[in-house]
Amino acid sequence: MRNAAEGLDLADSITTDGHKWMNVPYDTGLFFCRKETSMYEVFGPSKATGPAAYLKPGEGSITSPLFLGIENSRRFRALPLFCAMMALGRQGYSDLVDRNILFARAVADWMMKGEGGKWYLVLNVVDQTVPLNVVLFRTRKVEEDFRKKLIRRRMVYISETVSTDGAQAYRLAVSNWMTSMEQDLPVVLEELRAVMTGWE
DSSP states (O other): TTTTTTTTOOOOOEEEETTTTTTTTTTTEEEEEOOOOHHHHHHSSOOTTTTTTTGOOSSSOOOGGGGGGTTTTOOOOOHHHHHHOOOOOOHHHHHHHHHHHHHHHHHHHHHHSSSGGGTTOOOOOTTOOOOSEEEEEESSSOOTTTTHHHTTTTTTOOOEEEOOSOOEEEEEOOTTTTTOOOHHHHHHHHHHHHHHTTOO
């Protein structure tokens, strides 16, 4: 993980979304910018017309938050993000990320080296494992209803996608703060096994 983030501090700007690992609402967009003036130039009022009269900032050196974001009508997502960060803290988030990555790698290992290898093919392998918390895979036997059958069992949820060669693929993304290797991994593997053995 640290190698993947190497050089990030050299970027002029970074944008991301907190809805996965930070476990906050979906539209919690985050952006970091080295220079406040850059945000004002991109998001601020037009240089030709200036801000609307009713949006003019008061006197002082602090730039209005209205001109440091993508839209004036955005919801106050900083609050749930702040609360989540205070609740989990740095170590809590570190543990969450570690746990999610190890969980995804355990599923991928089962699909690559274990029993799951006869049914599944992992597509996003880097250095013999998946790099983060997402397992991109396809079924070895083409089965159009695979996802529907799995989701109908109401235990494991995956999303459909398309691989780089245009073929149908699936994403298993591990991001919940409650995900447990001890409790949840046996359930996930059993569901992936059960939905496939039902076709044999």
